Amino acid sequence: MPVDLNALQSLRYAEHGVIATVTLVHTHIDMTMVRELTAVCDFLEDDSPTKVVVFQGTGGQFCAGIDFADFRPDAPMDIHGFNKWEKVCRRVERLDKVTVAVLEGAVIGGGVQLALVTDARIMAQNATLQLNEVHQGFLPGMATFRLAKYVGLGHAKRLIMRCPVVSAQESLQLGLVDVATDDLDRALTQIIDSFGPTHVVAVTLARRLLGESFQFSFEDALGHFLAAQHRAISQTAFLQTVQAGQGDPDSDSGS
Amino acid sequence: MERARILSVGTSHPPDRYTQQDILEMFRVVNPVVRALFAASHIQSRYLVLPQADASGRPAETQGQLLKKHRRWALRLGRQAIDRCLENTGIKPTDIDALCCVTSTGFMLPGLTAMFIKHLGLRTDCHRVDIVGMGCNAGLNALNPVTAWAQCHPGKNALMVCCEINSALYLYDDTVNTGVVNSLFGDGCAAVLLRADPADEPTFAPRVLGFQSHLIPDAWDAMIYRWSDTHGRFGFNLARDVPYVLGAHADIPVHALLDRHKLKVRDVSHWLVHSGGKKVIDAIKYTVGLTAHDVRHTVDVLRTMGNLGSGSFLFSYQRLVAERVVRRGDYAILMTMGPGSTVETALVRW
Numbered sequence: 001m002p003v004d005l006n007a008l009q010s011l012r013y014a015e016h017g018v019i020a021t022v023t024l025v026h027t028h029i030d031m032t033m034v035r036e037l038t039a040v041c042d043f044l045e046d047d048s049p050t051k052v053v054v055f056q057g058t059g060g061q062f063c064a065g066i067d068f069a070d071f072r073p074d075a076p077m078d079i080h081g082f083n084k085w086e087k088v089c090r091r092v093e094r095l096d097k098v099t100v101a102v103l104e105g106a107v108i109g110g111g112v113q114l115a116l117v118t119d120a121r122i123m124a125q126n127a128t129l130q131l132n133e134v135h136q137g138f139l140p141g142m143a144t145f146r147l148a149k150y151v152g153l154g155h156a157k158r159l160i161m162r163c164p165v166v167s168a169q170e171s172l173q174l175g176l177v178d179v180a181t182d183d184l185d186r187a188l189t190q191i192i193d194s195f196g197p198t199h200v201v202a203v204t205l206a207r208r209l210l211g212e213s214f215q216f217s218f219e220d221a222l223g224h225f226l227a228a229q230h231r232a233i234s235q236t237a238f239l240q241t242v243q244a245g246q247g248d249p250d251s252d253s254g255s
Numbered sequence: 256m257e258r259a260r261i262l263s264v265g266t267s268h269p270p271d272r273y274t275q276q277d278i279l280e281m282f283r284v285v286n287p288v289v290r291a292l293f294a295a296s297h298i299q300s301r302y303l304v305l306p307q308a309d310a311s312g313r314p315a316e317t318q319g320q321l322l323k324k325h326r327r328w329a330l331r332l333g334r335q336a337i338d339r340c341l342e343n344t345g346i347k348p349t350d351i352d353a354l355c356c357v358t359s360t361g362f363m364l365p366g367l368t369a370m371f372i373k374h375l376g377l378r379t380d381c382h383r384v385d386i387v388g389m390g391c392n393a394g395l396n397a398l399n400p401v402t403a404w405a406q407c408h409p410g411k412n413a414l415m416v417c418c419e420i421n422s423a424l425y426l427y428d429d430t431v432n433t434g435v436v437n438s439l440f441g442d443g444c445a446a447v448l449l450r451a452d453p454a455d456e457p458t459f460a461p462r463v464l465g466f467q468s469h470l471i472p473d474a475w476d477a478m479i480y481r482w483s484d485t486h487g488r489f490g491f492n493l494a495r496d497v498p499y500v501l502g503a504h505a506d507i508p509v510h511a512l513l514d515r516h517k518l519k520v521r522d523v524s525h526w527l528v529h530s531g532g533k534k535v536i537d538a539i540k541y542t543v544g545l546t547a548h549d550v551r552h553t554v555d556v557l558r559t560m561g562n563l564g565s566g567s568f569l570f571s572y573q574r575l576v577a578e579r580v581v582r583r584g585d586y587a588i589l590m591t592m593g594p595g596s597t598v599e600t601a602l603v604r605w
């Protein structure tokens with residue numbers, strides 16, 4: 001069932017130059033949002049010429065977690081919707097573009113999960129993060145898998161099992177976000193600039209290897225790195241870096 | 256036109272299983288680089304037909320003995336693979352209308368097809384093709400014409416058998432190159448039955464939708480059998496970087512094949528990649544964007560059996576089917592890599 005990107009209900013999608021913006025309109029994650037986010041990923045992967053994707057909220061609110069209206073207390077619970085959500089998070093995590101989340105308001109549950117699959121997160125000074133699922137009797141999705149890689153197992157246990165509300169300053173200190181600021185627009189521009197020039201192959205390979213860093217033995221990871229590096233150095237971007245470096249030995253060939 | 260379906264797959268291997276350590280001890284390998292190659296954990300065991308070591312610790316077989324070994328074990332393992340493939344299909348050897356045999360590990364004339372018809376009771380009017388000397392990729396090079404034959408002859412049974420007795424093709428010395436080759440390959444046969452018949456629609460069997468090849472002429476000698484006058488036999492040479500070169504080209508046929516069918520990589524649920532070696536599997540993972548889960552059977556076949564040559568991908572196919580995770584409508588890509596250098600692909604759908 002094709003989804004018209006101009007007629008989304010839970011999201012808005014826009015492109016300005018190389019930047020795509022996905023605006024969450026629904027404050028909570030429902031199955032409409034999962035379906036529409038999947039359609040947006042299809043478009044980003046297949047047709048969009050953009051290099052950066054910004055995920056943001058509306059009205060000073062990024063995302064307040066799961067919408068329980070999709071559940072029926074009188075029917076057997078179904079895991080299928082959770083799987084769909086995890087699949088779309090994985091799609092976002094593997095996009096061949098740089099992804100940035102702009103966190104405002106009380107960011108809860110699935111909102112935090114979505115933030116964790118992006119490449120960079122900026123946060124308003126007065127915003128908060130909270131994974132409150134365990135206090136509600138369920139699990140914070142694959143944040144159980146990803147969070148400890150950001151903050152270490154001790155902090156992850158505290159954040160997931162005790163569900164504290166985390167301030168922007170603490171989020172920054174924990175490494176959950178890259179910037180905590182009152183000037184989100186400026187921070188967003190700066191962070192997008194800092195990713196440039198975006199060499200898609202190098203970016204996606206680096207992200208994948210980092211994501212796998214707790215998963216494999218050193219020997220396996222070395223094999224993966226060499227395969228990835230062979231691919232990276234076979235790209236035009238690296239060839240140009242080498243040529244530039246040879247043209248002027250003093251130049252900063254990495255920039 | 257009714258597409259041909261893969262109705263059944265059967266496999267076999269020799270009875271004797273060797274760990275890498277077993278082989279180092281049997282043949283008293285001392286070269287530390289070669290010992291390290293064997294010690295790498297991505298291959299733990301292989302099924303082989305090995306001779307006793309001579310007084311100097313070397314495997315002592317003449318070229319004549321190797322050719323005889325190929326013939327004897329190709330027949331024995333081929334028979335087992337065919338029996339297992341036809342088991343539970345209701346099809347007898349006399350029902351086979353076309354037979355294609357694939358091997359790169361021994362030359363014989365008449366070929367394996369004539370030997371199978373003589374010894375396994377296939378009909379004397381069975382159509383025959385022998386595909387010899389195309390290497391690890393040959394399973395898909397053969398599956399392509401076998402599929403085409405089946406589609407041109409609706410309702411007829413076409414059988415393809417990959418017979419690789421890699422223990423019949425080795426060159427033994429103390430060099431690292433032969434160490435690489437001798438640590439990699441295992442023996443095994445795989446048979447696959449195809450038929451294009453609308454009556455098979457209720458059967459849970461994938462239809463073969465198409466093939467795509469990609470030859471890399473610049474790497475034509477990167478994997479090559481060379482005659483050695485010193486040893487009086489062929490030896491296999493593998494260029495150091497060829498796994499990465501193959502990997503770097505793997506997405507070309509994949510995308511061409513998927514584009515032709517208006518599909519994306521994400522639409523493919525299952526990947527059945529040739530168990531060529533650890534490096535080439537890694538290179539394909541990081542080029543095509545496959546996960547460790549996508550190549551779990553490829554890695555498992557490599558770990559437990561080594562590189563089985565042309566039939567390797569069918570061993571992975573068997574493991575996938577045994578998992579019972581495939582659903583009707585799922586797409587799979589079959590991929591083999593080998594001398595040429597080449598990457599061969601096929602698209603199937605359940």
